[in-house]
Amino acid sequence: MDAVTVPTSAPVPSLEVSGLAFAYPDGHQALFGVDFAIGRGERVALLGPNGAGKTTLVLHLNGILGGGTGTVTVAGLPVGKRHMAEIRQKVGIVFQDPDDQLFMPTVREDVAFGPAAAGLKGPELERRVRTALERVGMQDFADRPPHHLSFGQRRRVAVATVLAMEPEILVLDEPSSNLDPASRRELADILRSLDVTVLMVTHDLPYALELCPRSLILSDGVIAADGPTGELLSDEALMRAHRLELPFGFDPRSVTAGAQPSR
Amino acid sequence: MGAGHAHRLYRQGNSPVHTLPPHTKLAAAFAFVVVVVSTPRQAMWAFALYAVLLAAVATVARVPAGFLLKRLLIEIPFVAFAVLMPFVAQGERVDVLGMSLSVGGLWGAWNVLAKGTLGVAASVLLASTTELRELLLGLQRLKLPPLLVQIASFMIRYGDVITDEMRRMRIARESRGFEARGVRHWGVLAKSAGALFIRSYERGERVHLAMVSRGYAGSMPVIDEVSASRAQWSSALALPCAALVVCLLGWML
Numbered sequence: 001m002d003a004v005t006v007p008t009s010a011p012v013p014s015l016e017v018s019g020l021a022f023a024y025p026d027g028h029q030a031l032f033g034v035d036f037a038i039g040r041g042e043r044v045a046l047l048g049p050n051g052a053g054k055t056t057l058v059l060h061l062n063g064i065l066g067g068g069t070g071t072v073t074v075a076g077l078p079v080g081k082r083h084m085a086e087i088r089q090k091v092g093i094v095f096q097d098p099d100d101q102l103f104m105p106t107v108r109e110d111v112a113f114g115p116a117a118a119g120l121k122g123p124e125l126e127r128r129v130r131t132a133l134e135r136v137g138m139q140d141f142a143d144r145p146p147h148h149l150s151f152g153q154r155r156r157v158a159v160a161t162v163l164a165m166e167p168e169i170l171v172l173d174e175p176s177s178n179l180d181p182a183s184r185r186e187l188a189d190i191l192r193s194l195d196v197t198v199l200m201v202t203h204d205l206p207y208a209l210e211l212c213p214r215s216l217i218l219s220d221g222v223i224a225a226d227g228p229t230g231e232l233l234s235d236e237a238l239m240r241a242h243r244l245e246l247p248f249g250f251d252p253r254s255v256t257a258g259a260q261p262s263r
Numbered sequence: 264m265g266a267g268h269a270h271r272l273y274r275q276g277n278s279p280v281h282t283l284p285p286h287t288k289l290a291a292a293f294a295f296v297v298v299v300v301s302t303p304r305q306a307m308w309a310f311a312l313y314a315v316l317l318a319a320v321a322t323v324a325r326v327p328a329g330f331l332l333k334r335l336l337i338e339i340p341f342v343a344f345a346v347l348m349p350f351v352a353q354g355e356r357v358d359v360l361g362m363s364l365s366v367g368g369l370w371g372a373w374n375v376l377a378k379g380t381l382g383v384a385a386s387v388l389l390a391s392t393t394e395l396r397e398l399l400l401g402l403q404r405l406k407l408p409p410l411l412v413q414i415a416s417f418m419i420r421y422g423d424v425i426t427d428e429m430r431r432m433r434i435a436r437e438s439r440g441f442e443a444r445g446v447r448h449w450g451v452l453a454k455s456a457g458a459l460f461i462r463s464y465e466r467g468e469r470v471h472l473a474m475v476s477r478g479y480a481g482s483m484p485v486i487d488e489v490s491a492s493r494a495q496w497s498s499a500l501a502l503p504c505a506a507l508v509v510c511l512l513g514w515m516l
Contacts, residue, residue, distance in 0.1 A: 062476055085478060093476045100469040105396045105419050109486050114477035116484030125486070147423045165477065 012076040013037040014169045014197035015061065015091075021221075022056060022068035030056040031068065032221040038169070040075075043191070043198040045208035045229060048218035049243035054201045057218065058171055061199075062091040075168045089118055092162030096173045098154035102146035107138065107157050110146060114165040132164035133157075136190050152183025156190065169197040176204045205233055205246050209255060217242055230255070272334060272390035279498070280324035280392045284491040285401030287499035292389045294503035296382045298510045304374040306513035310381065316505055317384050324392050331387055338383045345375035395419055400489050413483055417470075425463055432459065 015038040023029040030053040038044050048054050059065040060072055063079045072079040074090050092114075095101045104110035111129045120128060133139040136156040146154055155175070162170060175191070176184050188211055191198060202208055208215055209229050217225040217232065219242040225232055232238060233252035239245065246252065280288070302309050321331055352368025393401070396419070403412045432455050443452055471479075491499075 059472075064472060064475060085480075088476060088478045091476075093473075095469065095473050095476075097469065099424055100466060101473045103417065103420055103470050103474060105399075105416055112486045113474075113479075113484065116486050117478035117480070119484075121485070121488075145420070147420070161477065 012040075013073075014040045014042070014075055015199065016071075016073040017057075017060075018071055018073075020057070020060060020068065020070035020072060022060065022065060024056075030221055031060075033070065034218070034221070034223055036216055036223055036226060038197055038199060040168075040197055041195070042214060043200070043212045045212035045215040046199060046201045046218055047203065047205065047208060047215055047232075047242075047244060049203070052218045052242075053221045054218055055173065058093060058173060058201060061169075061171055062088050062093060085118070089114070089165050090168040091171060092165055092167030092169070093171045094155075094158050094162050094173065094175065096177060098146070098151070098158040101158040101161060102154060105145055106142070107133070107144050107146060107149070108142040110157065111142075111161050111164045114161060118165065128164050128166075132160040135163055135194065136160045137186075150183075152179050152186065155179065155183070155187060159187075159190065163194070163196075167196065169199060170194070172198065172200045172202075174202055174204070175200060176202065176207045203244070205244065205252075206250055206255075209233055209252055217244070219243075272387065273394055274326055274330060274391040276325055276392070278324045278392070280320060280388075283392075283495055283499050284404075284489050285393050285397040286404040286489060287491045287496050288389055288393055289398065289401045289405060291499040291502050292385045294500070295385050295506050298503055298506040299381045299385075300378055302378075302510045302513045304370055304377070306516065307373075307377075309509050309513035310377045312509045313381050313506055314384075316502060316509075317381065317388065320388055320502055324388065326388065326391050330391065331384065334387045334391070335380065335383055337387075338379055342376055342379055345372040345379070348372040348375070397489075400487055403485075404489050409482055421463075421466070424466075425459070428462060429459055 017037070018035050020031055020034040021029070022031040034053075034057060046054060046057070056065060060068075061074070061079070063072075063081075063084055066079070074087055077083050077087060077090070079087050102110045104113055108129055111132050112125055115125055115128045129142070130139065133142060136159050138153060138156050138160060141149060141153065141157070146157060149157065159170075159172075159175075172191075175187060179187065184207065188207070191200075191211055198212070200208065200212060212229050215225075215227065215229040215232050216223050217238070224242055225235075225238055230252055233246065299310075299313055302313075318328075321328070348371045349364040349368035350362075352365035352371060354365050354367040356363045357366050357369070358364075390398075396416075399412055399416050399419070402415070403409065436451070436455065441448070441451060443449075
């Protein structure tokens with residue numbers, strides 16, 4: 001794997017988190033000063049054991065959680081009460097359980113929900129819905145109720161619901177969980193074909209290696225490592241220190257077809 | 264479409280009745296029921312005419328009589344009460360087949376039976392020509408409080424999900440050798456129900472989070488505008504208008 005060239009030359013990064021700390025009302029401190037930036041068009045994996053604060057971090061990205069110290073900036077716009085509607089349109093979060101994400105009676109209406117909430121209607125709304133469904137290959141399922149799709153199809157529709165909002169950054173929470181190998185591959189192909197910044201929260205290390213040239217390790221509420229995915233996964237001491245384990249028999253050094261460093 | 268795509272009452276089709284906008288059909292069915300209920304019970308012929316009107320609508324909608332009659336059975340638990348009325352009501356009595364029945368009760372039973380059946384028949388016709396989803400859009404269009412429409416639409420979406428969860432919990436119980444037999448096991452069932460409630464509550468919170476993440480701020484965005492032309496309104500309202508004529512005649516004669 002080559003060294004990753006982070007596009008620092010890009011004028012405004014898609015996402016910039018600095019000094020983010022947060023404690024829940026019950027006193028449990030989840031984040032202790034998180035700093036990182038993601039350039040436009042990058043695909044980055046956020047790795048970390050259970051309880052590392054990954055979900056807490058994700059919920060800060062679109063302002064659902066807040067009130068701690070530190071700042072989150074999305075494409076130059078600070079996350080805060082003033083720009084909330086715009087931030088939620090720019091940060092597309094795909095939650096882990098597609099049944100939570102897909103709450104409308106039909107696929108089409110669900111994909112239309114975000115843009116319609118932003119005030120789009122008529123043919124423009126139809127166009128958005130169609131394009132988003134085409135990008136995930138689900139255009140033939142527009143009038144189906146989500147409950148009657150397979151799990152992999154539901155996950156793809158969940159991605160479309162967020163793509164329809166034309167976000168600056170796509171945040172995926174455990175995108176490969178519960179998928180069979182074929183659906184996993186289909187989703188990977190879709191994610192690779194998208195031209196948006198992606199932050200992928202996962203414990204699925206081979207999937208991270210396949211899709212993301214760069215990875216962050218979040219452990220005990222801080223970014224413990226930031227570097228090319230292949231290098232991080234090959235560093236056994238680092239991996240062990242943060243409770244990250246590769247599947248049996250998987251050697252990241254033997255994988256040649258991993259994600260290439262970003263453009 | 265997969266099994267269960269549409270609810271069991273719905274009957275796929277593209278008859279003139281199917282294609283009417285949902286809110287005109289809702290308004291028509293509601294007006295028809297109001298007219299039927301306000302007809303004097305002595306005008307028996309009027310109820311026969313109402314039935315003929317409904318049969319005409321069913322013919323236009325191409326809903327077979329058997330389909331309609333089978334779904335009418337749903338009213339049985341409700342009319343059971345009506346059957347008792349002639350026996351328990353007070354007042355003047357008349358002998359039928361050796362049983363002494365109350366005249367007032369007989370009229371009351373007839374009243375409940377006739378009006379109930381016509382109302383249910385109209386609703387079944389509405390349901391068999393209109394998809395659930397469309398009904399909700401219609402209700403929204405008729406300015407039902409948006410919160411009620413949202414709750415109903417979530418019921419449709421998550422009914423299956425929660426039923427599925429319930430089924431999985433039952434399988435998990437049975438896999439560990441549990442079988443509900445008698446009162447002693449009700450505790451276990453109650454705990455399962457409680458767990459299901461908590462799980463659904465938590466799912467509700469996660470769904471709300473997902474909605475907020477996509478810009479939800481308290482009201483559902485309008486995605487499908489339903490609108491009706493004057494011609495559609497007049498063909499939908501033909502049924503209650505015809506019924507109204509019958510009803511007025513019933514009062515005058």
